[in-house]
Amino acid sequence: MKEKAGQQWEIERGAPGYPSALEDLSDPPARLYGFGNPALMSTDSLAIVGARRATPYGLACTRLFAGWSASRGITVVSGAAIGCDCAAHEAALASNGPTVAVLPCGADVNYPPSAYGLLSLLRVHAVVVSEFPWNAPPARWTFVKRNRLIAALGRALLVTEAGLPSGTFTTADFALELGRDVFAVPGSILSPESRGSNRLISQGAQPMTDVSELAGALGRETIPETFAAVSGNQILSALRATPMRPDDIARECVMDIIEVVHAITLLELKGSIKRYPDGRYGAVKVT
């Protein structure tokens, strides 16, 4: 292991600190480049990936599972991409837990550019790693190579949200090849943004419906299930089933549009629902 300026390091394959999980790959990278404490890559871990164009539902699920894992000391491995990946790193950092970002470019390159702030934090407080040399720009083919590292570094893979087609499928394929467990968060069968994750489930991925299920699947102590009282708001229950626009809600619940707008605004202020980028509203909390 060669120390470079600050926390920057390079590890040859076979040197101490090289994560043994990567030896499962048919073509382990000859050298890793990164920042932070490389020992984090050899702890108990969970890879969490999801769509870039995530819905509030996907982001909420990602935060839930990533936050729980990191707070239990399970390293959250992801790719720092926009959407679910960033949400996973952010949730892990927020719960002061370990997290590893695997980049499709040099570990010192800020990609995606909008994740500049997050990557700077990750370099100091977590791990940013890449098999590509310093300053290497991202390219089409580097993303798929990167996905194989994410799959290998996680003891299991959790897909929080995926549409169709989706890049998360390559990660899931690598995980299956490596014999890792694949979990997926189910979504509405009506939502195109959940088609990919639902398909993974029908192909055999284990559905993850709450954190105690994840705890069980990862061999952690399961949390006794508590059923919080769910409020009986008609609109909220409709939105829990499927995200809708105010017009649809008014039609389905047979309400006046102005009443609907009121109710939605109040629910949004409470944080129970969120607006999707296309103007639909969906539930982001169970209670």
Place this chain on the structure above:
Amino acid sequence: MKASLTGQACVGTSTLVGTQAVPVEVQIDVACGLPAFTIVGLGDAAVLEARERVRAAIRASGYTFPNARVVVNLAPGPLRKHGTGFDLPIALALLVATGQIPAELMEQHRAVGEVALDGSVRCVPGMLAHGLASVADGHALFGPCQAADALRTLGGLRYRPLESLRSILGDRTEKAPQNRHKPAFPEPDLSDVAGHTLAKRALEIAAAGGHNLLLSGPPGSGKTMLARRLPGILPPLDDEERVESAVVHSVAGLDELPILSGSRPFRAPHHSASIAGLVGGGAPPRPGEVSLAHNGVLFLDELPEFGPSSLQTLRQPMEDGRIVLVRAEGRVSFPARFSLVGAANPCPCGYLGDPVRHCTCTHAVVTRYRNRVGGPLMDRIDLALDVERIEPELIVRMATGEDSSSVAARVRQALEVASAQGRSRNAVLSGAALIDACRMSPGVADVVSMLARSCHLSGRGVTRLLRVARTIADLDQASAVQKHHVIEAVSYRKQES
């Protein structure tokens, strides 16, 4: 009458500067000398071409063109004169100077119009402006018959329509209105639109408060259809507005009759429009789309596709209700008080969030697209909402809802509430006047500050929220803004992607 070989005459006319007609005197001198026909007084090419038209028209109408030295001066000299409207006054001045028509005929009269080679009198742009100037100066006006319908609506104008140069000596008593079937200009009705209840509510608020509105939604979701129905729920133009708007249309050479019959203008320029086309320009400066939309609706479809510099030029008219064009020749100002309706796709391909079609845009592309409409313009848009694409099979089954007239009635009542409190347009309220107008109880003010915090509203955001809340309260016939008005208003804010 036999033509004399020499003489002088003077006939009044006017020329356009912006939307104003400025009086001009056509002075003519017919003198002995080598035969010539000269026009002086800073006329453009169209003015100079009048020589050929006038010469032919005079002969064709059975009058004599003098075989003499003819000099026409257009006074005042320093003012640039444009267009073909000088044909008629030059021809009439020539006929007076050569004694072929009596001079008394032209006393207290002006003349504006183009003449054809056969002597018939044709319409020129801006006849309404010329008519208004004649009314202001107490003159009667000779002009083309085509403009008679529009000019008859101006109170106090004695208009003398001329079929041709020949008819000046004929029967000049004003004919009774030709009782031409007045064409109806039906506005498209809101009940044509299925579903979209929230968007219709937003249109109602926009109409009642004069707010600018942004509709976003995938192609085919009915954004244009909705926007097209905004003029129909606005109150009809009052007399003053009618003339203001019609004059702009007249100066631009467009049909002013729909405006004069009370319809509010609706302009939908394509996103390739140039700055000059949008805000006015050219030589002489002509009104642009913002002025043609005066007292009506300016609809900008595909708002992010408009050039950023074109959109920036909309700021001044949106602020002042006028556009001032500063040119080497001088400053020209056109009225431009309009309601802006913008329409945008949610992303460049248009299908972000569409349940059926797959969107092909990356996150970065979507963010860049949404940021194309600059902050200063977005700051002046009070209402924003998403419009969904309704499946064709649903459209047939969906309730169509109210028609325009019942919505228009509520808008009218809301405007009465506003004017009873001494307000005209809620969209221009700001600062202390806005706070006064809202008449909020301390409890409601707390709600506003709570909303501002939790929705991360900027100072401008709060201003927009209160304006919209004030209009919603007007529609509710409430003298003070209450909590539920504010909560509805906050849902029309612009949201982050």
